[in-house]
Amino acid sequence: xxxxxxxxxxxxxxxxxxxxxxxxxxxxxxxxxxxxxxxxxxxxxxxxxxxxxxxxxxxxxxxxxxxxxxxxxxxxxxxxxxxxxxxxxxxxxxxxxxxxxxxxxxxxxxxxxxxxxxxxxxxxxxxxxxxxxxxxxxxxxxxxxxxxxxxxxxxxxxxxxxxxxxxxxxxxxxxxxxxxxxxxxxxxxxxxxxxxxxxxxxxxxxxxxxxxxxxxxxxxxxxxxxxxxxxxxxx
Amino acid sequence: xxxxxxxxxxxxxxxxxxxxxxxxxxxxxxxxxxxxxxxxxxxxxxxxxxxxxxxxxxxxxxxxxxxxxxxxxxxxxxxxxxxxxxxxxxxxxxxxxxxxxxxxxxxxxxxxxxxxxxxxxxxxxxxxxxxxxxxxxxxxxxxxxxxxxxxxxxxxxxxxxxxxxxxxxxxxxxxxxxxxxxxxxxxxxxxxxxxxxxxxxxxxxxxxxxxxxxxxxxxxxxxxxxxxxxxxxxxxxxxxxxxxxxxxxxxxxxxxxxxxxxxxxxxxxxxxxxxxxxxxxxxxxxxxxxxxxxxxxxxxxxxxxxxxxxxxxxxxxxxxxxxxxxxxxxxxxxxxxxxxxxxxxxxxxxxxxxxxxxxxxxxxxxxxxxxxxxxxxxxxxxxxxxxxxxxxxxxxxxxxxxxxxxxxxxxxxxxxxxxxxxxxxxxxxxxxxxxxxxxxxxxxxxxxxxxxxxxxxxxxxxxxxxxxxxxxxxxxxxxxxxxxxxxxxxxxx
Numbered sequence: 001x002x003x004x005x006x007x008x009x010x011x012x013x014x015x016x017x018x019x020x021x022x023x024x025x026x027x028x029x030x031x032x033x034x035x036x037x038x039x040x041x042x043x044x045x046x047x048x049x050x051x052x053x054x055x056x057x058x059x060x061x062x063x064x065x066x067x068x069x070x071x072x073x074x075x076x077x078x079x080x081x082x083x084x085x086x087x088x089x090x091x092x093x094x095x096x097x098x099x100x101x102x103x104x105x106x107x108x109x110x111x112x113x114x115x116x117x118x119x120x121x122x123x124x125x126x127x128x129x130x131x132x133x134x135x136x137x138x139x140x141x142x143x144x145x146x147x148x149x150x151x152x153x154x155x156x157x158x159x160x161x162x163x164x165x166x167x168x169x170x171x172x173x174x175x176x177x178x179x180x181x182x183x184x185x186x187x188x189x190x191x192x193x194x195x196x197x198x199x200x201x202x203x204x205x206x207x208x209x210x211x212x213x214x215x216x217x218x219x220x221x222x223x224x225x226x227x228x229x230x231x232x233x234x235x
Numbered sequence: 236x237x238x239x240x241x242x243x244x245x246x247x248x249x250x251x252x253x254x255x256x257x258x259x260x261x262x263x264x265x266x267x268x269x270x271x272x273x274x275x276x277x278x279x280x281x282x283x284x285x286x287x288x289x290x291x292x293x294x295x296x297x298x299x300x301x302x303x304x305x306x307x308x309x310x311x312x313x314x315x316x317x318x319x320x321x322x323x324x325x326x327x328x329x330x331x332x333x334x335x336x337x338x339x340x341x342x343x344x345x346x347x348x349x350x351x352x353x354x355x356x357x358x359x360x361x362x363x364x365x366x367x368x369x370x371x372x373x374x375x376x377x378x379x380x381x382x383x384x385x386x387x388x389x390x391x392x393x394x395x396x397x398x399x400x401x402x403x404x405x406x407x408x409x410x411x412x413x414x415x416x417x418x419x420x421x422x423x424x425x426x427x428x429x430x431x432x433x434x435x436x437x438x439x440x441x442x443x444x445x446x447x448x449x450x451x452x453x454x455x456x457x458x459x460x461x462x463x464x465x466x467x468x469x470x471x472x473x474x475x476x477x478x479x480x481x482x483x484x485x486x487x488x489x490x491x492x493x494x495x496x497x498x499x500x501x502x503x504x505x506x507x508x509x510x511x512x513x514x515x516x517x518x519x520x521x522x523x524x525x526x527x528x529x530x531x532x533x534x535x536x537x538x539x540x541x542x543x544x545x546x547x548x549x550x551x552x553x554x555x556x557x558x559x560x561x562x563x564x565x566x567x568x569x570x571x572x573x574x575x576x577x578x579x580x581x582x583x584x585x586x587x588x589x590x591x592x593x594x595x596x597x598x599x600x601x602x603x604x605x606x607x608x609x610x611x612x613x614x615x616x617x618x619x620x621x622x623x624x625x626x627x628x629x630x631x632x633x634x635x636x637x638x639x640x641x642x643x644x645x646x647x648x649x650x651x652x653x654x655x656x657x658x659x660x661x662x663x664x665x666x667x668x669x670x671x672x673x674x675x676x677x678x679x680x681x682x683x684x685x686x687x688x689x690x691x692x693x694x695x696x697x698x699x700x701x702x703x704x705x706x707x708x709x710x711x712x713x714x715x716x717x718x719x720x721x722x723x724x725x726x727x728x
Contacts, residue, residue, distance in 0.1 A: 008526055028519070033456045033527035048523040054456040067510050067519065071447075073455040086510040090451030092495060108509040109450065113495040133505050135450075136497065162500055228480055228501055233322025234647055235313065235573055 008032055011039055021045075026065070031058045034075070047084070050077045053094060066103070069096045074116070078204050082124065091118040091137070099123040099205050104153070105132070110163060112136030121201045123212075128153030131220075134160035140197060142168045142212050150174060157220045161228065165220040166194060168212075179226045185217040237312075238278045239296045240271040246290040252282035257652040257662055258645070279643035281652035313573075326573035327646035327656070329473060329565040329610060329632060330580075337565075338584035338717070339616045342708045343726060347694040354696055356687035362697035363683055365392045365627050367604040368533045368557040387557065388533045390464055392627055393422030394683040395698050396617060398675075399562075399608050399631030400446050400466065400537070402428030404481045404490045404502070405569030405646065406635075407663040408435075410655050413638060413671030415439035420676050426629075429453075429468060429479065429504060431493040437461050444535065447524065449478060450504035452494040456527055464558070465524050466535040467517070469508070472566025472609040475539030475580045479504035480570070485649055485658050518554040525555070533557035540564060540586030540609065541579070545593035552594060552603045560629065561586050563609025567632040569656055570647035583609040584623060588721045591624020591703050600703075614685035623721065624703040637678040638671045 008029060011019055017037045021030060024043035031039050031050040037057075041049075044062040051070035063081035069088040075095075082100030090109045093116030101124035108129065110118045118137035123144050130152050131139045143151030156173040157165050157180050166185065167173065176182060185194070194217060202209035240260060246269070253263045260275040261282060276293060283291050300308050313324055347353040354361065368389025375383040398414050411433060414425040419442045426444040431453020436443065445462040447454050459465055470476065481494075481502040491498045511517050521534045536551045537560035538544070544561065551559050563583025568576065587607045594600040607625035610632075611617055617628045632642065639653035646656035654665030686698075695701050709726040710718050718725060 029523050029526040032523055047519055051523045052456050052527045070510055071451045071454055089510040105509050109505060113497060133503060161503060231323050232325040233316050233320040235324050235326045
């Protein structure tokens with residue numbers, strides 16, 4: 001084992017293919033701007049984990065704190081525990097998988113562009129303001145172990161104008177905005193869109209996929225007839 | 236209808252005006268006879284400038300509503316528009332608050348007489364270079380007494396004038412090219428705004444400031460590292476507290492590619508950064524940007540000048556940011572709700588004075604540099620802003636004027652006849668980037684010469700000595716409170 005001074009500089013070096021950070025205890029900015037390779041984080045990293053992640057894979061065996069995967073562009077961040085607030089803010093591409101719960105403001109202003117499509121899967125429940133301003137990409141909340149309960153908080157998807165939020169529940173999300181449309185996901189969509197992502201999610205955490213796909217899903221999308229442009233009158 | 240288009244007998248029917256008008260206000264019927272559609276005219280002066288015969292006149296429409304002491308013509312027209320559309324009024328460029336004083340015009344500069352002789356900049360060296368960034372708290376020496384270089388990353392400007400953030404999308408790529416080329420030649424900086432950096436401009440990285448705004452459009456690791464500094468945009472003077480909205484109509488081709496937003500989809504910048512709800516959160520974003528850029532670049536935090544700007548600036552100075560950029564009430568924009576533009580924020584002069592004062596009182600002035608912007612019209616405004624406490628100033632509207640803008644304030648229509656605030660390829664090609672860069676260089680060089688002359692007259696030979704030098708200013712037509720906030724004395728006092 002080596003002890004290094006500037007960990008992030010080391011992590012970003014392309015020749016280091018696999019790195020393990022042991023006994024992580026609240027250190028911030030771990031894996032910030034990483035472009036390739038694999039980073040295992042043992043313990044609990046601090047805020048802004050894997051921010052600006054630009055490729056490669058970051059595995060965390062504990063919980064993550066606030067602002068993980070902030071402005072992420074590519075790669076995979078997999079968190080075995082739960083994530084704090086403002087997860088995947090402004091994320092544009094890559095995958096963020098959280099096996100546990102996510103705090104407030106998860107997936108706010110996630111985007112998609114050409115081959116980049118941001119995907120956020122939360123195994124447990126998500127707090128309020130999930131997917132606000134969503135501009136593209138996919139958010140999936142599975143609510144594992146929370147069957148029959150609300151799996152999102154208040155203001156789910158407020159202000160979103162593109163992308164889709166999928167929830168594994170039959171329940172209508174709390175105080176859903178009238179500018180959003182809720183619909184049930186049919187078998188075809190489940191098979192073609194949700195299955196591949198959820199299978200990947202299950203295999204990353206080695207959990208049975210069947211459980212993740214059990215029951216019906218609902219989808220939330222922006223009502224395209226109520227766009228922002230209609231708000232204005234040019235002087 | 237606000238304007239009336241007329242022509243006189245000298246018109247040679249060349250139809251140049253028809254080709255130049257991008258708003259459809261002048262058309263040619265059956266290929267020859269000119270037709271004027273007065274209601275579409277924005278008074279951009281393009282036709283007037285290009286008429287070879289000097290035959291066109293644009294005047295204010297003389298048909299006015301009945302005069303009323305409370306409800307002006309514009310007030311009534313806006314009510315009519317809103318009654319018809321139910322829309323939020325959208326406008327562009329800087330605030331039109333007629334009763335908000337321009338304090339630059341109420342401050343006069345000092346000059347040396349008899350004692351402390353003035354300096355002739357043509358004969359004697361005059362330092363206009365400015366360094367922006369955190370100053371080391373003390374000089375450190377190694378064991379043999381040599382000074383250790385502990386200077387944190389900083390920006391070096393050959394003149395205290397930079398170009399303000401204007402995004403690709405709001406303005407054309409040609410404008411970005413002109414700004415970048417001019418900044419390189421002048422030894423100053425231009426700012427991408429929040430729309431990303433077009434790849435063809437990567438070679439200008441040494442003179443580029445890239446912006447990280449709440450939408451995070453076009454922000455990725457390469458973008459952050461293709462810059463001399465990174466600016467976190469919290470707010471802008473024209474619309475403090477408001478997010479941005481670039482309509483899908485403008486998100487075409489390279490704009491879409493550079494912003495990394497699909498063609499035709501609106502680009503919404505949320506009002507706040509949802510990962511910043513406190514100074515601690517801001518500190519975290521500042522540090523994460525420093526981490527991703529290897530602590531090699533200064534980080535700027537840009538805020539709009541608002542009521543509590545002094546404590547806000549103090550918080551930013553303590554967040555680890557190297558530079559604070561403050562944009563005042565009269566700052567321009569490509570599109571903003573009119574009520575916000577005209578009614579929110581405070582003038583830059585008062586903001587700079589109170590921020591400089593507060594940072595000095597808290598003994599943290601050297602932790603940050605301060606950039607002032609928002610209605611800087613000329614070199615004397617720049618000198619006054621620096622004397623009030625700014626390290627440098629930044630110009631947006633003035634730079635656009637150098638490129639042809641006549642401030643018709645129709646940027647939000649996307650039909651800019653001067654080819655600046657538009658993405659229509661037929662219009663954007665109206666700006667010759669090389670010529671444009673040359674004009675920007677001329678403008679800033681002229682200002683720099685004037686700054687030297689003004690400083691010389693005061694017996695000051697460097698910007699450093701001018702910064703925060705309130706004795707260089709006196710007030711006229713100001714009340715005691717205004718003088719107190721500006722930290723200056725009344726003329727003759």
